[in-house]
Amino acid sequence: MxxxxxxxxxxxxxxxxxxxxxxxxxxxxxxxxxxxxxxxxxxxxxxxxxxxxxxxxxxxxxxxxxxxxxxxxxxxxxxxxxxxxxxxxxxxxxxxxxxxxxxxxxxxxxxxxxxxLPKSSIITIINENDVSFELIKQIAQRYKMSLTATAIRVAELISENIIIIYHKNNFIKWWYKSNGDIFFYEKYEGINLTRIEQEKNIPSRKVELNLWLSEDEDLYSCYEETIYFNKLNEYITLVQII
Ligand SMILES: [Zn+2]
CATH class of the missing domain: 1.10.10 (Arc Repressor Mutant, subunit A)
Structure with a gap:
């Protein structure tokens, strides 16, 4: 078995x-x-x-x-x-x-x-809270896991539309998309991340949807948030489409 x-x-x-x-x-x-x-x-x-x-x-x-x-x-x-x-x-x-x-x-x-990172416990937390890196950090601390592993787990279990993108020097090392119902056109494959990387840490902020989504859907709002890993000179970005 x-x-x-x-x-x-x-x-x-x-x-x-x-x-x-x-x-x-x-x-x-x-x-x-x-x-x-x-x-x-x-x-x-x-x-x-x-x-x-x-x-x-x-x-x-x-x-x-x-x-x-x-x-x-x-x-x-x-x-x-x-x-x-x-x-x-x-x-x-x-x-x-x-x-x-x-x-x-x-x-x-x-x-x-x-x-x-037990499924039912993590789902309970993400259903009761707004998803942000602050929440992901709290879960990571509570479960003694890395921020990255926790971010992927949250994206795996959440029903909202989020993407986690790990990048460096305007190059996407990997990305993980949630199973949300919006079809994300894979715009982020060729996206210019220099705009984000110049700013290092970015608190959650509302941005133009077309920065991340190719379709112009008035129905949705888009938020982005970035954490900069100083030692590695790498970035993790969370994009939410609500
Ligand atoms: Zn092994």
Whole structure:
């Protein structure tokens, strides 16, 4: 059974997890009798796991300092253990990692997102509040997740029309669009972001709809908001069409 939702619901029930706040993932792993080890892993590898009979182990790289990254790595590896049980992620020489396939990686990532940002709790929050980076920051803090991961999760679950665009040097690194009912013409594919990047941080403001939407629909209002990541010289922009 590869259904992460079913596995997570069982975990919530069995370990009485409170999905209204960040779950204590390390404690959960401990309660599940999974050994947790911090060790040096090859560069670029954040975590690994191993299942051998009844013995289960998760390894987190000693290079992972950031709590959000550690939580995600733990949840991802827990996903591998619970979804792909019996699969070995190490070869016989313990730290010689065999890379798994893309599908398994996607499933482990999905498991991690579902566990760390539980759907029903996040939907409740976004239904009760106006969406902005301030709200996304609050959710990120409450669930101990990164702003970016939280922004994507909100866009994934919201029924309004929003787009999250991650950009740098007038180049879109990635974007994520919600399932809102407006058909967004993909104008933002070739959009000029210099206008935004010159301003760095932009509080939410109403802008001309045709800056973001090719169709001129008088029915809608358009809002944009940007956070500038100083260290990375990168930007995340939230566009809302209401
Ligand atoms: Zn993995």
């Amino acid at each position: 590869n259904n992460p939702y079913k596995i997570i619901n069982e975990l919530i029930y069995e370990y009485n997890l409170n999905t209204k706040e960040a779950i204590d993932i390390e404690n959960l792993i401990k309660k599940m009798n999974i050994r947790l080890v911090i060790a040096d892993l090859p560069l670029g590898v954040l975590g690994a796991c191993k299942v051998e009979g009844l013995k289960r182990m998760i390894v987190v790289s000693s290079n992972v300092y950031n709590e959000e990254q550690k939580r995600f790595t733990l949840a991802h590896e827990l996903g591998h253990i619970l979804i792909h049980r019996g699969t070995h992620y190490f070869s016989k020489e313990d730290f010689n990692i065999i890379y798994t396939n893309k599908q398994k990686e996607d499933e482990a990532d999905r498991f991690a997102v579902e566990l760390l």
